[in-house]
Amino acid sequence: MTLRDEADRRRSERRARGVAHGRIALAATTGLLAGAGVMLARSVRERRHRDTGGQARELANLLALAQSIVAAPDLQTAMDLLLHAVGRAARSPWSAVYLVGPTGTELILSATRGTVDAAILPKSIPLTATLHVTTDHVLPGAKGAPHSILNVPLTCQGAPVGLVVTGRRLSERFRPDESSAVSRIAIHSSDALRRVIEIEELRSMASQDSLTGLDNKRRFLDNLAEEVARAKRYNQPLTLIMLDIGQFNAHNDAGGHLAGDARLIHLAGVMRSAIRSSDHPARLGGDEFAVICPMTGRDEAVTVASRVKAMMTDMGTESKESSITVSIGTATFPDDADTGESLFSAADTALYAAKRAGGDQIGSTELEPSLKLF
Secondary structure, X not given: XXXXXXXXXXXXXXXXXXXXXXXXXXXXXXXHHHHHHHHHHHHHHHHHHHHHHHHHHHHHHHHHHHHHHHOOXXXXXXXXXXXXXXXXXXXXXXXXEXXXXXXXXXXXXXXXXXXXXXXXXXXEEEXXXXXXXXXXXXXXXXXXXXXXXXXXXXXXXXXXXXXXXEEEEOOOOOOHHHHHHHHHHHHHHHHHHHHHHHHHHHHHHHHEOOOOOOEOHHHHHHHHHHHHHHHHHHOOOEEXXXXXXXXXXXXXXXXXXXXXXXXXXXXXXXXXXXXXXXXEXXXXXXXXXXXXXXXXXXXXXXXXXXXXXHHHHHHHHHOOOOOOOEEEEEEEEOOOOOOHXXXXXXXXXXXXXXXXXXXXXXXXXXXXXXXXXX
16 A cells, blocks of 8 residues: 555545534534533423412412402401501501491591501592502692602402502502502402491491481490490499480471480580590480490599580570470499399389479489489
8 A cells, every 4th residue: 555545545544533522512402402402491381370379378468368359347347458468568567448338429538557657648639530540649638758669459249449549768669560450459359348337337327326416325325334344344434324315206296306316416425525435325216315434433424424415405495496405314333233134124113203393404323222313
C-alpha cells in the first residue's frame, strides 16, 4: 500500500468517526429536548392542578363563610365574621359594614373591625354613592387623614344589602387581586347576610310593640327576669316603674283612634328621652307602659318617675292638646320584692293605689305593705 492510499484510508476513518459522533450528539440533543418537553408539560399540568386546587379551596372557604354567617346567633356576629374574612383577604387593619337603613335611601354604619379614625367612616352615606366597586375612593362626608380605601357593595338578586369598606395607609394601595378577593367574599356573603337581617327583623317584630317601637310585654318579661338575675348576682338594686295614661279612652273617643295612636307614639318618644340608655322601656298594652331601671334604688326611682311624669304631662301643653295625666307605680328590688314576678306585682299594686287615690301621682309600695304617694 502506497503512502497515498494510507492517507486516504485514515481520512475515511476520521470521517466515519465524525459522523458517528454527530449522530450520538444529535441523539443526545434530541433526548434532552424530549426530556425538557416532558418536564415542561408536567410543569404545566402541575400548575393547572395547583390553580384548580387553589380555586377549589377558595370556593370551599367562601361557602364555609356563607354557612357560618347564616348560622350566626345574631346580626352582629354575622357582620363580625364577614369583616374578619375581608380583613384577611385585603390584609387591611380595619374594615366596616354599612347596611341599608329603614328609609331605603341611605346606608347606616352597622359594624367595624380594627382601629379606625371615626372621621373616615360617616355614620350614614347616600345609597346611590356606593353602587360599584371602587378603590381609593373616599366615602361621602368622610374626613380625617387620607387612607387607601376599598368599597365593595353587598347585593342580593340585584337589590342592595349594604357596603363593605376596608382600608389601610395611603402608601399601601390595594392590588387588583386583593380587590377581586374582597369582591368574591361580598358576592358569596350577601345572600347569607340578607337572610340574617330578615331573621333579625322577624325577631324584632316578635319582641317590639308594632305601634311605638318599644319592647312588647313578652320582651319586657324576659328583660325583667334577666335584670333581676343580674341584680341578685351583683347585689345591686333594680327598680320597676309602671305608668298609666289617664283618660286615654276619652281622648280616643274625642279625637279618634288615629289621633290616639299618634299620641301613644309621641308619649313613647318622650319616655325614651326621659330615661337612660341602659333602661328598658316597654308598652304592656293599651295605655300602660313600664320602664325597667337597672342599678336604681328607691330614692333615685322616684326622681326618674317624676321626670318621666313631668315630661309626659308637659307634652299636652306644648302640643296644645287636652291635658295628659300620668299615674305611676314603682317598686324596687330587693326592698319590695325578690323575684321578677313579685316585683311586677308590687309595682302594679302601687300603680293602682295611685289611681284609686285620684291619679296623676306616683305611688311606691313597701313590703309591709303601706303605700306612699308622692
